[in-house]
Amino acid sequence: MISGYNPLDTLPPSADDEIKSQELLKVLNEQNTFESDQRMEHRKHVLTRIEEIIQLWVLEIYEEKFKIKASQKLGTFAKLYTFGSYRLGVCTPLDDIDTSCICPEYVDRRADFFTRFPSRLEEQKGxxxxxxxxxxxxxxxxxxxxxxxxxxxxxxxxxxxxxxxxNIFDDNIFFSFDQLSLRSLNGCYVEDAIMRLVPQAETFRTSLRFVKLWARKRGIYGNIYGFLGGISWTILTAFVCILYPTASPSRIVFRFFFLYENRKWDKQAVTLFSQKEQNKQIIDYTLRRNQYIDRIQLEEKMNQDQKPGNIASEINQQENRNKEADQEIGTKIRRQLGNRYCTCSSFNVQTQACIQIK
Structure with missing residues (x-):
């Protein structure tokens, strides 16, 4: 998959860029934004355990509804897919794990999953x-x-x-899901597209970790609070990575604040595909697949427009009022990144800046 955008700069990172990227990594480590190897293994264990619980639960539903022993049935009972920070490879010790449980047609969403399954979970040790x-x-x-x-x-x-x-990305499988199911799987589809678009996966991940750290320190992170959520910051970061495919993490963060500092959000959407590419593949893709997957257009608008595809439509007025203050902090970070003598401590000062409520 290609974005359809021409890179703005393809120069390799300078020695200075590499030094600043190491400083960036120091900040991320000091701020505890990386999960330890041991904890990552624990997360994998938890995912395996939940999937086993689901498998046994669906097996019992099958035997109950069809009066047939499960050994007579071919195939798998359920699949568990991850999305969010865990799937992107940027989870922190405090992040949850977002998952979607795929079950066969005889498992009812309301009567089984939302009525019986919670009771089954409550019986489990741990x-x-x-x-x-x-x-x-x-x-x-x-x-x-x-x-x-x-x-x-x-x-x-x-x-x-x-x-x-x-393979949930196969068209034949895709059309086997109902609308609510597609909504549940939307994160998987969008994040798969993002990871295929960004030129350097590790550069993208490091840059995204810093952007999310900054947003959290500023208190402007989370859809449930009326601010941009994880997927929004992910899209904004991926867009910069596409425009600067050879840049180091420090340069991506620099460009992130430079690009968005004076952007006219009411007129300029951020999409990971050019208009030409949207006409060729993305619009066709969304029309064929349905409105819940229109986030594949990866559009971002900082206004109150409620049209489908705008995943920033829930931004509240408080964020708009604080935007100037946040841009000022972002500008300071950008200037530090442009400063030859930038240090790890100077990053920390900016990321931990106090939130000012106006």
């Missing part, structure tokens, strides 16, 4: 809390298991069983 959130835009169950929060959404595959080699 699960301390289960919260049903069936009326959210993406309905899900929140689970606190072995010290980690997980969000489990539900996707119904219109087939009698789940193929062992299920």
């Amino acid at each position: 699960i301390e809390l289960v919260i049903n959130v069936p009326n959210a835009f993406v309905p899900h169950i929140k689970v606190f298991i072995e010290g980690i929060w997980m969000d489990i959404s539900f996707a119904n595959l219109n087939q009698a069983s789940i193929p062992e080699n299920l």
Whole structure:
């Protein structure tokens, strides 16, 4: 997949860029933005355990509804897909794990998943809390298991069983999902597209970690608070990586604040595809697949426009009022990155700047 944009700069990183990128990494380590190898293994263990619980639960539903022993049934009972920071490879110790559980057609969303499954989870050792959130835009169950929060959404595959080699990115499989299921899987589709578009995965990840750290320190992170959420910051960062495909992380962050500092958000959307490419593939893609996947257009607008595709439509007026103050902090970071004598401590001063409520 290509973005359709011509790079603005393809010069390799200078020695100074590399030094500043190392300073950037120091900040990220000092701010505890990396999960340890041991904790990552624990996350994998938790995911495996949840998938096993789901498999056994769906097996029982199958036997109950069809009065047939599960050994007579071919195929897999369920699949668990991840998305969000875990899938992107940028999760922090405090991040939850976003997942989508794909079940066969005989598992009912409301009667089974949102009514019976929470009780099954509450019976499991190590699960301390289960919260049903069936009326959210993406309905899900929140689970606190072995010290980690997980969000489990539900996707119904219109087939009698789940193929062992299920590929949710295959068009034939895609059309086997209903609209709510596609909404649950939307994060997987969007993030897969992003990772195929960014030229340097590790540069993108390091840059995104810093941008998210800055947004959190400024108190402007999270859809539920009326601010840009994780996917929004991800798109904005990926856009800069596409325009500067050979840049180092420090240069990407510099360009991030430079590019967005004076952007006219009411007129200029950010999309990872040029208009030409949208006409050729993306619009066709979204029309064929349906409105819930229109985030594949990766559009970002800092206004109150509620049209489909605008994943920043929930931004509140408080963020708009604070935008100038936040841009000022971003400008200071950009100037530090442009300063030959930039140090790790100077980054910390800016990322930990106090939030000013106006």
